[in-house]
Amino acid sequence: MINKVTLVGRLKKDAEIFTSAEGQPFASLSVDTWHSWMDRDSGKRKTKHEIHNVLTFRKDLIGYIERNGHQGSHVYLEGSLGSVKQEVEGSPVPVKIAAVLVHRDGTVRFLEKALDLASSDTNIQGNSTDSSSASVVDLPSVSRLGS
Numbered sequence: 001m002i003n004k005v006t007l008v009g010r011l012k013k014d015a016e017i018f019t020s021a022e023g024q025p026f027a028s029l030s031v032d033t034w035h036s037w038m039d040r041d042s043g044k045r046k047t048k049h050e051i052h053n054v055l056t057f058r059k060d061l062i063g064y065i066e067r068n069g070h071q072g073s074h075v076y077l078e079g080s081l082g083s084v085k086q087e088v089e090g091s092p093v094p095v096k097i098a099a100v101l102v103h104r105d106g107t108v109r110f111l112e113k114a115l116d117l118a119s120s121d122t123n124i125q126g127n128s129t130d131s132s133s134a135s136v137v138d139l140p141s142v143s144r145l146g147s
Contacts, residue, residue, distance in 0.1 A: 015069025
């Protein structure tokens with residue numbers, strides 16, 4: 001069975017760092033994804049937004065997310081679909097909340113940082129035809145740290 005989620009979107013709010021009841025730190029992200037289409041009946045463009053809860057307990061990602069996870073940041077992530085139980089005020093039973101969980105083999109990349117790195121290392125000119133000075137730059141990835 002395969003349980004894999006890939007999301008590319010923008011952070012709805014700043015990343016939040018919490019500590020679980022067991023004392024384990026974790027990061028929480030709200031990722032906004034959307035798709036748009038042309039409505040056949042009205043002829044107008046429509047857009048549908050989805051907000052995804054993303055959690056990771058990976059210590060190597062928490063600092064990276066805390067430094068770079070600001071509202072509006074463009075993010076690429078890979079994880080798995082899961083659910084977590086959360087205590088809700090006034091409810092006697094913990095509530096299950098659907099979330100994307102970024103585990104050991106998952107990835108979180110903030111794309112603006114990768115694009116800034118790539119553009120600073122390559123010769124990008126609107127009317128330049130000399131491609132010999134351009135170089136290929138790997139996107140920075142923290143997915144392999146601590147693996």
